[in-house]
Amino acid sequence: GLGLSGRLFVLTVLFVTVSEVLIYVPSIANFRNAWLSDRLTMADAASLVLTESTSADIPREIQNDLLKAVGAIGIAVKTGTVSRLIATVEMPPEVDSVVDLRQMHPVGDIGEAFATLAAPSARILRVIGSSRTGATLELVISDRALRAAMLSYSVNIIWLSLLISVITAGLLYFTINRLFVRPMRRLTDNMVAFSGAPDDAGRVIAPSGRSDEIGVAEEHLAAMQEALQGTLREQRHLADLGLAVSKINHDLRNMLAAAQLFSDRLGSLPDENVQRFAPKLIA
Numbered sequence: 001g002l003g004l005s006g007r008l009f010v011l012t013v014l015f016v017t018v019s020e021v022l023i024y025v026p027s028i029a030n031f032r033n034a035w036l037s038d039r040l041t042m043a044d045a046a047s048l049v050l051t052e053s054t055s056a057d058i059p060r061e062i063q064n065d066l067l068k069a070v071g072a073i074g075i076a077v078k079t080g081t082v083s084r085l086i087a088t089v090e091m092p093p094e095v096d097s098v099v100d101l102r103q104m105h106p107v108g109d110i111g112e113a114f115a116t117l118a119a120p121s122a123r124i125l126r127v128i129g130s131s132r133t134g135a136t137l138e139l140v141i142s143d144r145a146l147r148a149a150m151l152s153y154s155v156n157i158i159w160l161s162l163l164i165s166v167i168t169a170g171l172l173y174f175t176i177n178r179l180f181v182r183p184m185r186r187l188t189d190n191m192v193a194f195s196g197a198p199d200d201a202g203r204v205i206a207p208s209g210r211s212d213e214i215g216v217a218e219e220h221l222a223a224m225q226e227a228l229q230g231t232l233r234e235q236r237h238l239a240d241l242g243l244a245v246s247k248i249n250h251d252l253r254n255m256l257a258a259a260q261l262f263s264d265r266l267g268s269l270p271d272e273n274v275q276r277f278a279p280k281l282i283a
Contacts, residue, residue, distance in 0.1 A: 004181045005173065012169040014064065020161035024154070029109040031117065031153050035146055036139075037101055040129040042121060043075045047086045047131070073124065074140035077131065093124050101129040113118050117150055183214045194225055199232050223234050 046066050066087045067073065074088035097112065116123065120214075127139040190205040197203055204225045207218040269275070 004184070005177050008176055008181065009169055009173045009235045012172045013165050016165040016168045017161065020157075022166065024157050024161070025110055026106070027157070028117075028150060028154065029106070031112040032146065032150060033099075033101060033109060035149055036099060036125075036127050036141075037129065038074065039141060040101065040127060040137055040139055042129045043070045043086075044129075044137050045073060046070065047077050047137065048133065063105060070141075072138070072139050072141045074127060074138075075136040078138065079133075085086050088140070095126040095140065096123040098126045098128065101127065113150070116147050117154070119143065119147065180214070183208070183210070183218075187214075188227055191221070198225075199227060201229065204229070266278040 019147065043066075059209050064087075067089065072087075074092050075086040076088075077084050077086055097115075099112065123143045125141050127141060129137050129139075131137045187205070190203070194200075194203045194205075196202070205218055205222050207222055208215060212219070
């Protein structure tokens with residue numbers, strides 16, 4: 001399977017991607033509100049000019065040009081209780097959703113943003129905002145252009161998120177691999193090598209001199225390995241001493257056995273001189 005380095009890289013990419021997704025959710029709602037606010041600003045600038053006109057009816061050609069420039073279906077201005085229709089198509093469609101940009105609705109804005117992205121067909125929005133004159137500006141608009149802009153923004157965010165994820169994961173991988181994974185692998189390799197030949201003094205780890213936890217682990221591991229080698233040397237010396245004592249004991253037993261046989265042989269000889277001196281010699 002993957003080692004620590006591979007797991008670190010995969011987890012870093014995963015966590016950064018999750019973070020980007022969490023950032024994308026409110027940002028797409030903010031993009032939607034900003035796009036609608038821009039359309040309200042364009043409609044407000046045009047309505048300021050048209051409302052100064054003394055004529056009650058605005059020519060159809062001017063209305064069509066205004067609606068085409070804003071990308072709207074209808075524009076109305078409400079001052080107090082008086083509402084004036086600035087421009088509209090001849091047959092306004094039914095409104096599917098109302099968006100009030102005068103108030104903040106974080107959760108609702110996020111839901112509406114994803115509803116716009118997921119809608120298979122056009123939805124008509126009634127956008128309400130404040131004019132620079134203090135009046136209330138209303139804009140009826142289709143969400144198809146908004147959806148296209150949101151999809152383009154989402155694609156850009158996805159590519160940017162992937163790029164940020166890879167760069168961040170690469171930097172974290174390089175840094176953490178150099179600071180932690182490689183020293184830990186060095187500790188692991190040394191312990192495996194030392195366990196294969198614990199009496200080899202050349203396999204005792206050399207501390208790197210780091211002052212962090214890994215440096216402390218290296219120093220304690222080196223101390224334990226040296227202590228273990230000292231214990232093994234003592235045990236080997238004791239084993240050699242025990243072998244020497246056993247050999248001496250064996251040789252002494254052989255000598256005593258030979259003397260016992262010789263003394264028994266002397267006691268059985270019939271010579272008078274031997275019989276007289278044998279007890280003293282054996283004693």
